Amino acid sequence: MDALLLQILNGLDKGSAYALIALGLTLIFGTLGVVNFAHGALFMVGAFCAVTLQHIIGLSKITIDPTKVDFLGNPAKVKTPYVVEWFGESAGMTIIDWAVPLALLFSIPVMLLIGYAMERGLIKHFYKRPHADQILVTFGLAIVIGEIVKTNFGATEIQVPAPDSLAGVSDIGAMFGMGAGQLAYPTWRIVYFFFALGIIGAIFAFLRFTTFGMVVRAGMADRETVGLLGINIDRRFTIMFAIAAVVAGLAGVMYTPIKPPSYELGMQFLVISFVVVVVGGMGSLPGAVAAGFMLGILESFASMNVVKSFFEAIYLPSIDQIIIYLVAIIVLLTRPRGLMGKAGVMEE
């Protein structure tokens, strides 16, 4: 039972990331009708927002402390981060400690700007082009973004720690009425899950309860008609694209303590997120979210030893590596349009 619960929890944080990326992909596909292969890159850019902010906050003034000597006998250099100097010891250290959550604030304008520029500069010209062209041009863009990040940050993974108070493990077992210490789980992963739920909730509420959201939903159902109503669809498209970029960026920022980012992060998540979107059904937001969590959790279950040996017994070894693809194949063959897809979407 504990093991089962632990695996579900393990799947939740990965599932959350899949769900957030898939949600953005679906928003873009549903409203703009564009298949965005650069969406994983946006997730990765978000993660590097956190890296950048951590770096900026950590910038230090170097002073020489004549009272101390280093191991060579020279006067020791002391690094004092500027934030400590400006805000005092405790406030400064707190800011450094909370770099990742602060990066959320930092990433929003950055992602909005990137999203805006991307839509106006590139995507806009691809509304009427075939899906294959959209896939190819955004695929090219993803390569370019990845390479730019690589030149600036190098090819290795960069550690970005969570705030100290959230970096440890929480005793989840107690919450579910088990004895203390029965089931411990990294706190940040729990934070990530609730964060993802919050974002997903906010997006759905936004679409449900605002006029803007209503138009967008109408547009997703029938783009041409909404266009005929004389509503300025173009501006809304741009905004939706920027929002989707922000969602991907935020998801990326928060994911950094779980997986240290490298420039390849985007592509790793993109491929799986696309599978998620397709399994959920192209154009269906609840489908994308449900499929994201489902595949995340299934992936985590498949890495259990019991499950692994079971599948090995029926000649399906290394199930943890192939489970997502296997599920995708089964779903697509039994439900042609994914779990919640609509007819006639992307079938040409």
Place this chain on the structure above:
Amino acid sequence: MKSLAKSDKRTLLFVIFIAIAAPFLLNPFPEGSAMAQFNAGYPDLMQRFAYFGVLAIGFNILFGLTGYLSFGHAAFLGVGSYSAVWMFKLLGMNIIPGLILSVIVAGIFSLLIGYISLRRSGIYFSILTLAFAQMSFAMAYSVLTPLTNGETGLQVYADDPQVFMNENSIAVPHLFGLKMQDTFTLDIGPWAFQFNIGYYICALFLIAAFYMSLRIFRSPFGLMLRAIKTNQTRLNYTGINTRPYTLAAFVISGMYAGLAGGLMASMDPLAGAERMQWTASGEIVLMTILGGAGTLIGPVLGAGFIKYFENIFSKINETVLHGWFAFLPDGLENAIVWVLHFFVGKGWHLTLGLLFMAIVIFLPGGLMEGAQRIGNWWKNRRAKGKTSSAKTTPAE
């Protein structure tokens, strides 16, 4: 040859000429000159041109004709390589059994994957092929280690059975004694032209592959494939069962990929799982699009183009750049080198990404469309020149 139209014959002869003369054509700069680094006429690279050409031609039969975008074609390439290396391990270093097996195994493999994937179209098809390829990659990397030798990659060891070999046999890949690695160098003045056996074997297969694709393009079968791309509904109501057509195209292009994989292993008897990864599949798509999907010669051009620039660009480093711009004032020189160094050497992928975007944005028909546009522009200019001169003549 009789069965080809005149223009097709010309195209074929052109390809044959390029393939035979490649060691000359790709080596225009004398040894030791500053431009020598742009030469591509060395065996390793020319071999790559040829077998990636075979790969792209095959992919084009599926994507260019039917419009089905497969994102998992690298799986067939990988399967082909593994099969060939296994033949080297079990039988001996003659490449023929390896090539035959690689085509057969890739054919069977693509029949299985195609049979399932082709039940869907559009992006669903793309994702299904991607899923199968990723699964193959993951399994080749881990559990199928007895077959694939996992992370290390499959290679020929001294204690392999190699039943057709004795101590006098050749220990490198060969075709009835012709070693793939043998190169004959022809020195003419400062030029050194290299003629490599392996390259010519690959080129032979490239020509054969091109000829086959030419026949397919011009056949009723090819017409049906093009019809599938335009309107599948109408084709169904016209009494055509589209599924076997798409499946046949898928298997044919899978066999091409298997052959390419087999050739790859024949030139360098190794096979690794990374050959099957989706980035490799993406590269195949890139080549085809870059050259011009649906055109005959485009994919070959695209493959050559990407492999050439990959090779040349990644070799250029800052020192080389400084060498080029040394004639400029120091400040300017440094500035230019600083800008350019992002795009060369390790930054080659950035150039590739930008180039690829530019092609999709401005030239959806790929290099072939570019060539056509330039041709048209030239014709128009000449036509204009003629009419204007015709106008002026009577006045004189």
Place this chain on the structure above:
Amino acid sequence: MGILEVNNVNKSFGGLKALQNVNLDIEEGKIHAIIGPNGAGKSTLLNCFVGKLVPDTGTVMFNGQSLLGIKPHEINQVGVSRVFQTPEIFSELSVFENVMIPCFAKRDGAFTLNALNRVHSEQDIRERAEEMLVDVNLIDKRDMIASSMSRGDKRRLEMAMCLSQQPKLLLLDEPTAGMARADTESTIELLKTIQERLKITMAIIEHDMGVVFSLAQKISVLAQGTVIVEDLPENIKGHPKVKEAYLGEAQV
């Protein structure tokens, strides 16, 4: 005994009964028109003939063979061709290629792996396609890309594609909708001559009564999913039930 016999066909979508106990008997060699007000179920009925829809109950027999549950290409191969309301053609191919494809389908069946023949040396197919293009007056445009043609030409092309297969039964879904008067006239002439020459049975759905009465040898009137009258054209004009069906619609 008709070439196409439809017995007690029912089809509903959710709660909506699109077809109720439809009986139809199309005689061989005749032009049979199916008319009726909008929403009467004409297109649904046609879709049941070609395998696009499967009726809930009832039978559709073609030459004594059931058409239910078999695939569109199989239905075509037994001799039923269909012209769509919006032309379904191979818009990226040339006009000539458009007509060659059905000729290949007729000759080679649903699938042949003739990857090494040349389209250029298929003399019989080329002649057949050329004849057909002459018949529909599109021979001058044989090398045009189909998508660049006018709407009327596209319809004529689609008709040529269907006729080139010499189907036993040709289904036409509003063949003259959206055509200019002159085009309509020439289409009527075309269908008449083809019918006289080849004796192809035709079932036509049509709104334009002028077209219906100049072509049809028998008319079925469909209203609210059932056939209310089936008779010769001269008896349909002024038939009280028909009036009621159309006037009823007009009043709404």
